[in-house]
Amino acid sequence: MAKSNDSARSAPWAPADPPERLRRLPSWLLNHLAGRSNRIVATYVEHLGRRSDYAVLASLDETGPASQAELARRLAIDRGDLVGLLNRLNDEGLAERRPDPDDRRRNVITITAAGRRTLVAIGRDIQAAQDELLAPLNAAQRATLIDLLQHMVDHHHAEAAEPPA
């Protein structure tokens, strides 16, 4: 008749003892660390509603206003899911949605001044989170890791862009 004990259920920080076959498996390592990363980021970031908010705001800030479909394409997010996300950003005054005068099918999404401020705040928190995530590595190792990961992402994109010759 335990009430609320549950000594250790799965506890996010609980040490795992993965089978040998998984320990060096890239897909397992990536999934494991992605989960770890998300948990760490969640503890550091206060201002973040959903995880893709930062990506959307950053994209708007860097590349300028865009239609929803355009945004979805840039970030590889589902167009439908973007609807609710932008509703929230709109409600919080971080982004604005207005009809495109040139093509009345589109909405033009713009980041607001408040959006830019929270973008900066989130960026600070996220950087702190990266430091904890990468704590086990020294500077050189961090650079190497990032280069390798980024290379994989870029190369996969390239392959997807140009179908097999």
Next chain:
Amino acid sequence: MAKSNDSARSAPWAPADPPERLRRLPSWLLNHLAGRSNRIVATYVEHLGRRSDYAVLASLDETGPASQAELARRLAIDRGDLVGLLNRLNDEGLAERRPDPDDRRRNVITITAAGRRTLVAIGRDIQAAQDELLAPLNAAQRATLIDLLQHMVDHHHAEAAEPPA
């Protein structure tokens, strides 16, 4: 009135154009590649019901029979979620669940011969998937990447195990 066109909704393989601020962000890279990895694995693996099935079967094969709580601890999976997973493995004849004679609170989970066979089959498919995932890297780069990722995982475990000195 489009019927089923939807040229590109978000398309898993669709090239993304992430903001600069995210391009080199470890947490973004890890999440992006974890997703990519899962999609690739899904296309290669036929025999896999859920993604953690492989981990459970491998753990049973390597470390031997275990109770559910023991398994959950080893793999850092929620005990509750393990219930449904083991139900499936049981239904498919890949694992057996029997009460522990010594401690009647426990179930002893054992992998079956059929379980070992599918374990091997899944392992083959997963290896093929890793090759596609790591295609952008040469052998040396792959080894470096795996070492770095594994080092991170191990170190995070160690820190979680022994509270801050």
Next chain:
DNA sequence: CCAATCTCAGAAGTACTGAAATGG
């Protein structure tokens, strides 16, 4: 008529929480 955009509604997979029931 076809294509693209925005929107809504719902399914599916996964992760986490709380609690009940049994037994040590």
Next chain:
DNA sequence: CCCATTTCAGTATTTCTGAGATTG
């Protein structure tokens, strides 16, 4: 009485699918 184990039910979050409505 307290702790551990299995199980169930419910919540939350994310991702994906299908379709409707508007406009080009």
